[in-house]
Amino acid sequence: MRRDPRYLVGATVALFAGAAIASSPAAATPCTNLQSLQLQYTKITSATDNTTGTFLVPGSPPTPITGLPPFCRVTATLVPSSDSNIQIEVWLPEGGWNGRFLGTGGGGFQGQITYTELAAGLKAGFAATNSDLGTGSSGCNPLYCGSSGNMGNALAIDFGDPAAPTTGLFGHPERIKDFGYRAIHLMTVQGKEIANAFYGKRAQRAYFAGCSTGGQNALMEAQRFPNDYDGILAGAAAFNRTHLHMAGLYGWQNTHASAGRFIQAGQMTLINQAVLKQCVGQDGGASTDQFLTDPRDCRFDPKVLLCTGGQMPPACLTADQVTTMQKYYAGTIDPVNGQVINPGSERGNETDDLLALGLAFQERLPEPAFDGLFYWVFGPSFGYPSSSVNFANFDFHHAVDTVDDQLAAVLNATSTDLSDFRGHGGKLLMYHGWADPLIPSQSSINYFNALVGNEGRGVQQAGFGNGGNPALARTQTYARLFMVPGMYHCSGGPGPNTFDALTPLLNWVETGTPPETILATKFVADTPPAVQMTRPLCVYPKVAKYNGSGSTSIAANFTCVTDEIDYNQTPAPKYGP
Template sequence: MAVAEGYAAVSSDLGHNAFAPSAREWALDDESGHVNVARLLDFSSVALSEMAILAKDVVQQFYGEVPKRSYWNGCSGGGRQGMVLAQRFPDAFDGILAGSPSLSWAHSMPASYWSNFAMRLLNIHPSPCVMNAIAAEVIKACDDRDGVIDGIITEPDLCDFNALLLVGKHVDCGDGVDVEITLDVVILAQKMWQGMRDQYGVPLWHGFSRGSLWHGTECSSSEAVHNHSCSPTLYRVVIDWLSLFLAQNPDLDLYQLKLTYPEFEGLLRLSVAGYRSIISADSPDLHEFKKRGGKIIHWHGLNDEKIAPGGSKAYYAAVAERDPAVRDFYRYFEAPGVGHCGSGPGPAPSAMMAALTTWVEMGMAPDSLPAVSEDGSLSRIVCPYPLVVTYLGGDPDKPEGFGCWGSMGEPEDQTGWPLYVGWGWDDVETVVWA
């Protein structure tokens, strides 16, 4: 697509087979059985810088001049890579578009095991049918708070629906399977919304938004659905991270692994201590990137079912605390109702590259971005955090009926700020040059 739009484009396998479903073939050294740190460094950051250098050289040799501007566009793992470039190689790109990034990789990968851990503690493995029915009830309860009933919760953090009210209710899961919502199932849903916690209830990582869909189990029979005894599932990248990089044991069966709370917390500490400096992209120091005139558009769907959007919000807040003028070079957009990298019923931001190039080349920062749902049925806008897309009146099916206001509909003050401030190994990244 980038080439068709007139750009020179390049991508990289970052030192591994980008189409392999697992990191098993490169994660561990063949002789020692320990982590192949050189390859992990390539994947995490080193190959990104080299790719930029080599690609610009190829462009110069082919066209006889260096690119005037360089841009990065990536989502999920590609989003993390874009932020790594801004933090560690600020001279590589002029503009970075980062979507749904796992910025704090070393934290979020162990935290992704939280659903399996919680299900084992509760001895309950509910079906997606039941868990998504709970999500539907949450949406039904909080949908109209933004003034429009459209199946989308604009501010999930403000939804205070008490899921305990659902205990004892029944869900029709098709084929005559009637399932009761039990107390343990509701507790599991609450744990997913709260996020990973230690044995004393202290938060360790962000949870998923109320209303986001469930992908924690798969069911092989109607009996399993009825009895809440389905099989747990994990994304391949999480399996690889825990078994290969933390345990360094490719034969580790994570589905049979019985961890205590201290052992589970130990996974997080091990991951952070051993790998944060290598693979995470959560340093709030972007002053070098800003100094050379770089611009960042970062966005995250609030219904992301793979990477909790709270990590993106916390990172932006950390950058803003360090640099109160953060909006001069970096804007973060939240997309209500949108799943990972644009899936789901909510409208995901579009025309982002055009907005980024306009900002870099003309100095015009985006005050909002056009947004459209995956099926094309819903057109809206998304707003730069901490502003919230707000229904202003008129036709709710047209983006003109919406604006960017403060949380809970409070208008901006005269300074432009609101009155109230409330991946995978096979991910594809794209780099484009004007």
Template sequence: MALCTASQFQNLTLFGVSALSFSTSSHLNLSFNVAAEQNHYAKNVTGLDVCEVIITYTHPGYNDEVNTIVWLPKAENWLGRFLGAGGGGWVTGAENSTLAWAASEGFAVATTDGGHLAESPVQDWALLSPGNINWIPLQNFASTTLDEAATLGKAVAEAYYGMKPLYSYWNGCSTGGRQGHMMAQRYPDQYDGILASASAMQWGQMLMQEGWPQAIMNDLKLYPTNCELEAVRLAAIEACDGLDGVEDGIITLPGQCNFDPSTKVGQSYYCSLTKANTTITEAAATIAKWTWKGATSSRNESLWYGLDVGASFLADAATTCSANGTCTGAPLGFFDIWVRYFLTMDPEFDMSTVNVSVFSKLFHQSVNRYDSIIGTSDIDLTYFKEAGGKLITWHGLADSLIAPNTTVDYAQQVYERDPGAGEYYRFFEAPGVDHCGGGSGWFPGSGLQSLIDWVEKGVAPTRLGAQTQTGAVKRSADLCLWPKSLHFVSGDINAADSFECR
């Protein structure tokens, strides 16, 4: 690791930025137990040696400070590939465990902090003062630093290994998925292949959708308990589980599920929180229906998609209850921050006042004010196509944070605009998988290899290999290229060849 010195990289420059410092560290014999996340299966990384390079820079006139972090495996372990690693939530970049996984797979890998450290909450940088958005760090988070990290990361790899990366890839989920789509839309020449799953794209609509159940609860003054809503979810799975030909605890075809939760009102269930039996109320049935229906304006116009049937309610539709049984809404943090800091620009704003009427106005502001900055909704991928890029996306149908139809909507528009989009853009649905993973369904942890095969060998994926991550028995399935869906044919329900796409 003798080449891991700051002087090796100090001649690197990038138009529009001014370097503040270059630092390097040799990390030897690293070990990480990496969970199944960011589009890959769990892995126990041991004996990893990397050179870490951190480039700290500013955009002159912006008064910001951004860090691009690059991990470089030993030259004999590098496979000639570069990887950009995405973030999650309001965090722009990846954790060290993600970088370790990538380096252990032979990638030179880069990420960015976007100008604000992961431990620095968005509340610290969102506003210059109440009523005044801090636009520069938002722009850095949305797009600018992602492009810069790709350019700098590849330059660092070239300086270290003495040759340019042969191929460049992006890998990310949620915010990382949005970032991947942003790269394809705005910086189409940076990556040969992009794996962008459960994407937080169509940002203005997506974030508001996460708060829709809270708005309808405030409007109707109905706040069912979390246990009730979970009982409704389980009843829905029982009702619609078999639509794909097998009852296995997974709803594969949520769009065909016509379950009416009102039919379960009065049904008894056991609540593990209270350790008591109780019954499903009409309030729970009503909120479940509205959550599935999706955001609706005060004029009864459809605004955005709801969660799929079978997804947990306990993120978007969570409540909190006092000892006397009185319950109130518990808005998801992402939605809460978006409304208070970016829409009302008032950290003291009372979220309990967000009823359907207020929600409708905020929804319009959310899209109108921010779509050009962070919306990530551009369906014109012409330049990505011309650059030879390939993009794979997948979305778990049991996603409890981002409605899967957010991705379906985007894919439909891409294919309507270009019927030949399958040459460079492919979408797969993952039944039973929650946000970026989890749930009882099939998680496609080998998606990055499918992307590599598409880019480097020209083998376009028609199926995406996936496995369950829970339960004593691992089940396999090959996810279907949208718009086809998995259907059980016959045989072992744990085997991929027992299912077909139709």
């Protein structure tokens, strides 16, 4: 069965532990009256009451979302340039509005509305909004926005790769701006106006929550439009966009360098078990954990799995496969000067689960899943092996600057100057899964450390006990990071991967109480209500340490403690933070 990519890339983690729409009544309602609302750059295309409790997410077949309160659904098209075509939706509770506005993000190249985020916000009482980022008009979906076509590859077809070559946003610089920063900002501005017109008063507070591309949107808002939101939740942020996509190319080339470099089915699980055998529990976690609490303490070398005697893959690794995994951990490297372009993958994120969008997924595709971004620069030739620059021969010394010169200023949310955001009282809460196989976990640490560096001594330059780190303390007055042991990209994984990060953000903004811990839950088979374990998520740089007695499945038996200073692989300054 074809998997809908909307649910695979960047779903926000557990904000709270053509559609089934009621027919328009004959008389106008406060909702239907919004159809005539006039806003800059905006055409409201529908405003409809939904009192059925159900919404059918467009698709084949449509997917029902149930348990919804009565709401006003507004759809609109934003046209800030002659080539823009940004779709947004605003869902407005018709009763029980909590007085807050919630902007939500999506994943990958988006290209469609993420209805699950709208529904989560609506159920919690928010006036919620979401956008396709303006890429839907170019035929994009979360995984593909430029492609040489699925080439008959069953997995590519299953995950929505179009059959024929496409170039995504090539030749559309205004749509690239929309994707990079403009769509979310205008969604926010106009979404607030729509809510104001509906309720007759402005929202008391505004929040944004997103993961992956939604995390990039979150940081871009804090950097470029600091007054849009009072509180911002940024998960696994794809903020270093151009270099992150280069890492995808690098990983695909790594496993396709020769037939022997390919990692076979089941071998990622084999490697993960070897990692756990060597490193589990050494980082403060329990010896029974199936994940690492802080994988930076792990020095696993895949050479220990090298085939010897009569051993054969997949029960062991060939020398070529050892090379593949060493490069996997080492990061994206300029082959000429050795500079790090993007950090490597952390030990403990190895998985054969294709839905995790890691190496096991990427290597089985005819071309890298997220290489659409490079079609925006090089055009259709990027998909042809005979061309000078394509997905199979991309030059990580010469071609990097070509991409950055065209895209970095628009797509990369790498500024660490959040003084304006902090100045108006804004709060930033970041999180990232330690077992993320798609976006290197330490990318978020690198961004947070750079914020600390702006305040004085960086996290790596001073300890946290015996006087502490004043720069860290100043940063934590407005920005905090929580690393999630054993969580994949935005969700899933063997660790405690379900948690409410939005409520602590609301409390921080509205009561001035900064979060020290967040309770995370691992459900049996990742399906509520049966609980497998709970664990505290600790404000970085603290880690959860087992107290030594009691069940390791109960959060109360762990304490957040000061961690030793660990090494973070950082990009070269020109590619950072």
